[in-house]
Amino acid sequence: MRPLILLHGSWHQPAHFDDVAERLRREGVEVTVPDIGARPVAESTRIVQEIVDQAAEPPVVLGHSYGGVIASGLQGVSYLILLAAIVSEPGETAQYWIDRVKEETGREPEPLPLIFDDAGLTHLDLTTVREVMYADCSDAVVERATALLRPEPVSIFTESPIGAAWKDTPNTYITCTEDRALAPEMVAHFAARCETTVTWRASHSPYLSRPVELATLIRERL
Secondary structure: OEEEEEEEOOOOHHHHHHHHHHHHHHOOEEEEEEOOOOOOOHHHHHHHHHHHOOOOOEEEEEEEHHHHHHHOOOOOEEEEEEEEEOOOOOOOHHHHHHHHHHHOOOOOOOOOEEEOOOOOOOEEEEOOOHHHHHOOOOOHHHHHHHHOOOOOEEEHOOOOOOOOOHHHOEEEEEEOOOOOOOHHHHHHHHHHHEEEEEEEEEOOOOHHHOHHHHHHHHHOOO
């Protein structure tokens, strides 16, 4: 099996992928989960690219949510799994997608429940985070996931990927029908850019609510 790199989304961290990562490691998969939080896109991409370059063979990369932005900038990857991910080209920022949805539908997408502090950081509103991120997760899973959340700089909304690896790398997009973090109109665009689409009845975080199914899907692509 090829090596695997798991890329977490904004406000999250590697520990959110512990369940899936450990299931695959027990089956002999070499799994790396780098910390790509609170860094500029170019820096996070460089960190992950170094892992790709040092791998014994081209790895499979899974990018969740904002992790898809980092995955898009990588070179030398054998396969991309884009899990409820942002699939953008250079120059396509969060504001680009907001404006595009508004142009197509006549309304702005529902905003994420964020709290902005005086230091220029954003925090997920813990009073509504379950509804948006973890609606199909158990109480215990939600409690742990929420405790692991971290702030992110406002700049994540103004950055875009440094490449578009999904254009020439085999890939699968996983659409989550109960996702409340990404507007469905955006997800439709993201999925349309990918070779294969899998649709799950899940919230934004199936690595927590459906770890067995996700580990199985990953294993089939290693």
